Amino acid sequence: MIKLAVFDLDNTLAPLGKGITPSDIALLKALQARGVALAVCSGKPVGYLSGFFRQAELDDLYLIGENGAVMQKGIEYPPAFYKEIELSAETKETLRSLHEEIFRRIDHPFLQPNQFELTVYPRNDGEWSAVNTLLREREGKMEGVEIYIHPDCVDFIPKGVTKRSGVARLFETLGISAAEALSVGDGVNDYPMLAYTGRSLGINLPDPSCVERNFTVIGDALRYILDSLC
Structure with missing residues (x-):
């Protein structure tokens, strides 16, 4: 059973510039009810992510912004937990x-x-x-x-800031292994994260060989996780 599911945002959880559908929000909450922690790892800053998930009424999740540079828990300001990288x-x-x-x-x-x-x-x-x-x-x-x-x-x-590095810091914080996690993404900047986690799924991923299954819509991927991986 997976302990953590990490999702890209744009063109994964939601189309670019759009919100998550109510049915997909319900599926994400069903994952949480099964004891699966949720995280979002995106190129967007954590401030954007906080507002996005406040509107979706999803607050008990980890947000990793700027492709792994910044991490926080929840959508509140100031967050209860916050980490950032140091630049040379x-x-x-x-x-x-x-x-x-x-x-x-x-x-x-x-x-x-x-x-x-x-x-x-x-x-x-x-x-x-x-x-x-x-x-x-x-x-x-x-x-x-x-x-x-x-x-x-x-x-x-x-250099060195990738979704993989951001997710690795989250695993260290939570005390879980990559084998206990699943990641879902759609693009080239997701590849390091997809290769790192124990399970991985794609949403219209250009190279389906990078993941165990490639879906056309997030709802199908979420139902697969609920039916097969929880």
Whole structure:
């Protein structure tokens, strides 16, 4: 029996920019009733996650934000439990210079309000061109930072910060092993987490070989967990 289920948010628990359906919320609560702890590991900051799950009336869960950089329990402010990573001076300087470059190249860019990462959302072809030019010019010159390019944004993430590392810190905190956990995700930044946990499921995952089963909708995955893994 699994003790913890960890979910990505966007295009996993809910479509991008949408909420979780009432039927899927009921299935998540059914998991909790079976004694399975819930966690969400997302590229979004924990402040976004707190508001999202407050609206869903799901409060007894762990939130891991910025792809593993920040972790808290519950949706209250201040949270009862909170952990964050420490950045090296080198990484801080790289992120600072990238931030400066983005503002120099894009007029009033939209940045996700992160604490540790830099996430820019290009709003048109011109802004995408500016970001792609920056990536070409800075290739090999971004010490301590890794790049993830998504359909709607670009993440500049401190090296070593992954969903796997965030989930590993949560396991250590809870005193459970990776073998006792399940993860569910949909994209490339979920792969480290999916490979780490004892069980893993995909939602329209591009490479189904990375998981034991790949589903088209989260409701089917949740029912599978309830029927087969609890």
